[in-house]
Amino acid sequence: MLIVMAGLPATGKSSVAEELGRALPAAVVAVDPVEAAMWRAGVDRGQPTGLAAYLVAEAVADGVLALGQSAIVDAVNAVEAARRQWRVLADRRGVPVAFIEVVCSDPLLHRRRLQGRSRGIAGFEEPTWEAVRRRRAEFEPWTDERLVLDSTADLATNVKKAQEYLRPA
Template sequence: MLIAMAGLPAAGKSSIARGVGGTLSAAVVSVDPIEAALRRSIDRSQPTGLAAYLVAEAVADGILALGQTVIVDAVNAVEPARGQWRALAARHRVRLAVIEVVCSSPDLHRKRLEERDRGIEGLDEPTWADVERVRAEYEPWTDRHLVLDSVADLPANIKRALEFIAGLR
């Protein structure tokens, strides 16, 4: 199965992805560390977002080829990114589970963003202005998907995600 996480930066995608991945023994492929590695290897002024998604797709492709479940942890704000995961799932004839994470409290979302330091060398943490820019570009999902609100506690969200995934299998 291919599980695509989606949502604004600092909404809580990675925490849920790690919890689900640990429970399912599924690999979690996160775009942010890939983008950071690309930035460390090239001129930092060059755009790396699309390249990071393509590398994540290549890694996920290899994992799916082994018959294993993979979780892609990325913002997935626009249709081209989403189509990429649909096509990958179709190539491997596996189910695609889409889990969108939101944070319904702007104050909590901003606090989490401003307090986090993931320690990803080569990648600056996004600012609230960056989140607002992504929010303005974020397209509504049309696929069947689960929406989790990260205001709820993490174990409850992981449980809901696992139930949604089990219902798709």
């Protein structure tokens, strides 16, 4: 199965992805470390490294699925083109795809999380609150069925909800 996480930075999607990966088990393929690795390798930040990171993540997830294992993609997935990329991959591999969007309904909590986080990704600068607000404006409407988790709830509750959502698939 291909599980696609979506949501703004610092909403908690990576935390859900990691715990879900442990529980299922499934490989977690995160876009941010891939993009940071490109920068560390000398690829100019002015290049379309965001798009390239999604394509690298797709190649890695494809390899995981080819082995008959489940993969969880951890990325913002704000636009339809990104979501279509995952549907096409799942279709090509003949596996179900499930989308899980993580939101934080409390803007003050969301901002505190963003300002206080340090994920330890070498070469990756955490976005500013203003950058997150701009990303929110870029989110395209969803056409896919998805589970929406609110990270104001505790992580264990959200992981349990995700497992229940994925069980039929």
